[in-house]
Structures are given as structure tokens and as C-alpha cells.
Amino acid sequence: MTTRRSRLNFDVSPLQIHMxxxxxxxxxxxxHGERVSAVVCGHLLRGELAxxxxxxxxxxxxxxxxxxxxxxxxxxxxxxMTEAFRRFNRMSIVCVDCYADAKVRHSSP
Incomplete structure (x- = not known):
């Protein structure tokens, strides 16, 4: 897992959500019900084993x-953050619990 300073200001059209x-x-x-939102790429939402x-x-x-x-x-x-990157990334809004699940599933051991 890598952590860095926030460099993103997500503006996810048409939702127009600003964190x-x-x-x-x-x-x-x-x-999970009503939760604080988080942003992940679409790849983290796949159910892949690896x-x-x-x-x-x-x-x-x-x-x-x-x-x-x-x-x-x-x-x-x-x-x-180019247009090509945005298309590839497919930003998705999730709740903090779904974010935590993705973190556990996709972090390297």
C-alpha cells in the first residue's frame, strides 16, 4: 500500500461531488447504509481474485x-489527470466501508 498527499480534487460529473x-x-x-463517501477507481470494484x-x-x-x-x-x-486517464480510471463513489473492503482485498500482502 502506498500513501501520499492528496493531489486530487474529484469532480465526478454529473454528480459534481467535491470532497x-x-x-x-x-x-x-x-x-452499509448512510456513510461518509470515498472515491476509488473502477478497477478496485471488480471481484478479481488477484x-x-x-x-x-x-x-x-x-x-x-x-x-x-x-x-x-x-x-x-x-x-x-488527463482525459485518457479519467476514461481509464472510471472513478466511482463508494462508502467508507466499501473503501475499507477494497483496501483489504487489493493491498499487497
Whole structure:
């Protein structure tokens, strides 16, 4: 698992959700109920057996953001959050419990 300073300000159209530290955005999760929201790449939501890697971009509990190793590699290659990166990343809003589940499932041992 890699942790770094937050470099992302997610603006997920058409939801227009902006993560902040003062008032966490909430989401109604079908499995966990009303929870603080988090953002992950779509690859972390797949039910694959092999871990995809888990790169955290913020450790602030009100602004949790993560993506997989493939997204990290593309981001580093692109140098910024390009349109190609956004299409590949497929950002998804999840609850903090789903985020924690993805972290456990996709973190390297």
C-alpha cells in the first residue's frame, strides 16, 4: 500500500461531488447504509481474485481517495489527470466501508 498527499480534487460529473475536510459528503450504500463517501477507481470494484494494488491519495478520513497500481502507472506516465486517464480510471463513489473492503482485498500482502 502506498500513501501520499492528496493531489486530487474529484469532480465526478454529473454528480459534481467535491470532497472537503469540513463537511464530508455522505452516500447511501445499499449494503452499509448512510456513510461518509470515498472515491476509488473502477478497477478496485471488480471481484478479481488477484489484488490490483491499492494506492491511497489521501489519508484524510473525510476525503478518502484511492486507485489501483495500473491507474498509478498511467497517472505517472501522463504526468497529470488527463482525459485518457479519467476514461481509464472510471472513478466511482463508494462508502467508507466499501473503501475499507477494497483496501483489504487489493493491498499487497
Amino acid at each position: 472537503t475536510t469540513s463537511a464530508p459528503a455522505m452516500i447511501g450504500c445499499g449494503e 489484488p490490483a494494488g491499492f494506492v491511497e491519495n489521501s489519508s484524510n478520513p473525510n476525503d478518502l481517495q484511492a486507485w489501483c497500481s495500473a491507474c498509478e502507472e498511467l497517472y505517472l506516465g501522463e504526468g497529470e
